[in-house]
Each structure stands twice: as structure tokens, then as C-alpha cells.
Amino acid sequence: MDEIDAAIVAHLQAHARQTNRDLAQAVGVAPSTCLERVRLLRDRGIITGFHAEVDLGALNRGVQALLHVQVRPLSRTVIEGFKAYAMGLPEVLSVFVVAGGDDFLVHVGVPGVDSLHAFLMDKFSGRREIAGFRSSVIYQHTRKAVIEPLDP
Amino acid sequence: MDEIDAAIVAHLQAHARQTNRDLAQAVGVAPSTCLERVRLLRDRGIITGFHAEVDLGALNRGVQALLHVQVRPLSRTVIEGFKAYAMGLPEVLSVFVVAGGDDFLVHVGVPGVDSLHAFLMDKFSGRREIAGFRSSVIYQHTRKAVIEPLDP
DNA sequence: AATGAAATCTAGTCCAC
DNA sequence: GTGGACTAGATTTCATT
Numbered sequence: 001m002d003e004i005d006a007a008i009v010a011h012l013q014a015h016a017r018q019t020n021r022d023l024a025q026a027v028g029v030a031p032s033t034c035l036e037r038v039r040l041l042r043d044r045g046i047i048t049g050f051h052a053e054v055d056l057g058a059l060n061r062g063v064q065a066l067l068h069v070q071v072r073p074l075s076r077t078v079i080e081g082f083k084a085y086a087m088g089l090p091e092v093l094s095v096f097v098v099a100g101g102d103d104f105l106v107h108v109g110v111p112g113v114d115s116l117h118a119f120l121m122d123k124f125s126g127r128r129e130i131a132g133f134r135s136s137v138i139y140q141h142t143r144k145a146v147i148e149p150l151d152p
Numbered sequence: 153m154d155e156i157d158a159a160i161v162a163h164l165q166a167h168a169r170q171t172n173r174d175l176a177q178a179v180g181v182a183p184s185t186c187l188e189r190v191r192l193l194r195d196r197g198i199i200t201g202f203h204a205e206v207d208l209g210a211l212n213r214g215v216q217a218l219l220h221v222q223v224r225p226l227s228r229t230v231i232e233g234f235k236a237y238a239m240g241l242p243e244v245l246s247v248f249v250v251a252g253g254d255d256f257l258v259h260v261g262v263p264g265v266d267s268l269h270a271f272l273m274d275k276f277s278g279r280r281e282i283a284g285f286r287s288s289v290i291y292q293h294t295r296k297a298v299i300e301p302l303d304p
Numbered sequence: 305a306a307t308g309a310a311a312t313c314t315a316g317t318c319c320a321c
Numbered sequence: 322g323t324g325g326a327c328t329a330g331a332t333t334t335c336a337t338t
Contacts (some may be wrong), residue, residue: 001210009211012204016168020315030324035316046210051203051297052164058153058198059161059301066250066257087294090302094295098218100288105218105257111302136252142239143246145203149211150242150263171331182307187333 001046004029006149008037009047013146016050061109064093064138065116067124069104072131079103082129091119113137153198156181158301160189161199165298168202213261216245216290217268219276221256224283231255234281243271265289 007027011018018026024034041047056064071082079097086095086106096105110116116135124130159179163170170178176186193199208216223234231249238247238258248257262268268287276282 009204009206013206014203016202016204019313021313031314032316032318032325033323036322039316044210046207047204048207049205049297050168051166051205052161052168052199053201053203054161054165054299055198055200056299058196059299060304061299061302066248083292083294087296090300092296093299094293096218096290097292098288098290100286102288105288109299109302111304115302134252136250136254136257138248138250140235140249141246142235144239144244145201147206147208147211147213147245147261148242150213150261150267152212152263172333173331183331184308184333184335185306188306 001149005037005041005046008034009041010146010148012038012047012050056109059109060111063112063116064107064109064141066136066138067104067106067108067120067133068102068136069106069124069133070101070131071103071129074103078129082127085127089119089123091115091123153301157189157193157198160186161193162298162300164190164199164202208261211261212263215264215268216259216261216293218288218290219256219258219260219272219285220254220288221258221276221285222253222283223255223281226255230281234279237279241271241275243267243275 004027008023011023011026020035020038021031024031027034038047056062071078082104083095083097086092086104091108091110093107093109095107097103098105108116108119110119120135124133156179160175163175163178172187173183176183179186181189190199208214221234223230234256235247235249238244238256243260243262245259245261247259249255250257260268260271262271272285272287276285
């Protein structure tokens with residue numbers, strides 16, 4: 001992974017639909033070389049996919065929250081089970097399994113605060129493995145478009 | 153946003169580089185119609201962009217953590233200032249501004265636990281607006297590839 | 305608004321360097 | 322590993338329904 005690969009990766013993170021020609025010109029190689037490098041980056045698992053980003057409000061998910069969840073007992077079965085359960089819920093955007101005070105952080109997107117409350121009551125309360133949870137409404141979420149490699 | 157648009161949005165979230173022909177066939181319209189709908193979805197701000205997804209390990213970011221940060225005083229200046237500062241740090245992947253016990257959750261990706269410690273010491277300790285912070289190492293992070301619209 | 309055909313441009317392969 | 326030519330196929334425009 002030299003600096004040309006790094007430049008390709010950076011460009012594709014920002015604009016995945018850039019034509020191969022433009023990409024090649026932007027990073028300073030011939031189109032055929034660029035095409036081959038992109039193919040290798042995919043084969044090597046460095047680029048894992050290309051995805052459209054969607055406005056959450058347009059999907060009727062104007063309210064986001066992070067749910068801090070503690071489960072018990074802390075066994076592999078319970079942890080994997082809860083993770084699979086959470087990922088299966090349509091409201092859930094992503095699931096973090098974390099160390100520290102909480103066991104999970106569940107990122108959800110829902111139509112409104114009322115739906116958030118309903119979601120917690122209907123989908124979380126009453127599950128025996130959940131020892132406790134706490135919800136934090138998200139005022140803003142800013143994700144970096146381009147993630148660059150770090151120096152070792 | 154009818155069901156054809158919803159299907160287009162779902163397909164492009166999963167495979168942003170699908171050819172327009174295949175996409176059109178998958179959602180059951182003519183290629184020209186499909187192209188026009190995709191253009192409109194972009195113009196209306198429903199699709200906000202196309203991005204390549206990259207393996208964090210390949211970018212020398214094998215260790216991720218969530219940093220729970222409290223800042224004081226809770227003024228607009230301090231909050232916007234800290235957010236801008238955090239987003240400017242190369243280790244940071246995304247920043248959540250949240251309600252509840254913490255003010256920020258900062259998602260970072262670093263080469264190792266040692267770099268995480270160094271990051272906290274060098275970039276967080278000593279900043280006067282930071283009233284306290286706590287870090288949670290991320291064991292797993294699973295994001296949903298396709299986010300579907302929710303019913304109202 | 306959706307379609308089908310035609311013109312333009314691109315991807316992907318091959319070969320020479 | 323790189324760059325240029327070639328072919329098949331895709332994108333995109335436009336007249337038509």
C-alpha cells in the first residue's frame with residue numbers, strides 16, 4: 001500500500017462513483033493502472049465495498065439516540081444473542097460491543113422521541129438478559145468522510 | 153418517494169457501483185427511468201453521496217474506542233469549539249454530540265492501545281474545557297449496510 | 305412520467321515497454 | 322509495474338407515447 005494506493009483509497013471514500021479516468025488523473029497514473037490497483041485493493045480486502053449514503057430524515061429517522069445497555073450474565077451466548085437481536089431490529093443503525101461500564105452501545109434512528117420511548121418499552125423492557133439501560137439522544141453526529149491511514 | 157425509490161435507495165446503499173442497467177432491472181423500470189430517479193434522489197438530498205468503505209485494520213487503525221467527554225462550561229462556543237477540535241484530529245472517526253450524562257462521544261480508530269493512551273494524554277489531557285473523560289475500547293462494531301425507511 | 309433507440313463515453317483486456 | 326490501443330458494453334440524451 002504505497003502513496004498512490006492511499007490516494008486512490010482517499011478519493012474513493014469521498015466519491016465512490018468517480019469514473020476510473022478521473023480517478024486515474026487525480027492520482028497521477030494511467031487509467032489501466034488505476035483500474036488494476038482498485039481491483040487489487042478490493043481483492044486484498046482493503047476496500048470492502050461501495051455504499052450510497054442516505055439522509056436519515058428522508059427515511060423517517062429524524063431522531064437518533066445511543067442506548068447504553070448492560071446485559072447479564074456476561075457470557076458469549078448472551079452477548080452474541082443480544083447483538084443479533086439488536087441488529088435484527090429495524091430501528092437499529094449499528095451496535096458497538098464495548099469494554100467498560102456498559103456492554104453495548106446501540107445506535108438507533110427513529111421518527112421521533114415518542115417512537116424512541118415506544119421502542120425502549122416494546123423492544124428492550126422485559127428482556128431478561130438486559131440488566132439495565134440508559135438512553136442518550138443525539139443532537140449532532142458528524143462522521144469523517146475520508147479516513148486516512150495512520151503512521152505506525 | 154414511492155416504493156421504487158425505496159428499492160433504489162436500498163440497492164444503492166448495499167452496492168453503490170451497481171450498473172444502472174442492473175439496478176433498473178432489479179427494481180423493475182427502464183434504465184433511463186432509473187437514471188432519472190437516481191438523479192432526482194440526489195437532487196432532493198435523499199442520497200447524499202457515494203462512498204467506498206475501507207477496512208480500518210488496513211489503515212493501521214486496528215483498535216477503536218469510544219471516548220465519553222464532558223466539557224465545561226456548556227456554552228455554544230465551547231461545544232462547537234471542542235467538536236471542531238476533535239474533528240480535526242486524524243485519529244477521530246466521528247463525533248456524537250449527546251444529551252445525558254456525557255456531552256460528547258468521540259469515536260476514534262488508532263493503531264493500538266498504546267496509541268490510544270498516547271492520544272488521550274497528548275490531545276485531551278490539559279485542555280481546559282474538558283471537565284472529564286472516560287474511554288471504552290470497542291470489541292466489535294457492526295453497522296447495518298442498508299437502512300430502510302420507517303413507517304410513520 | 306416512462307420508454308426505447310441512437311450517439312457518446314467508459315470499462316476492462318491485451319500487448320508492448 | 323506502467324501506459325496506450327481496442328472492443329464490448331454502459332451511460333445519457335431525446336423524441337415519442
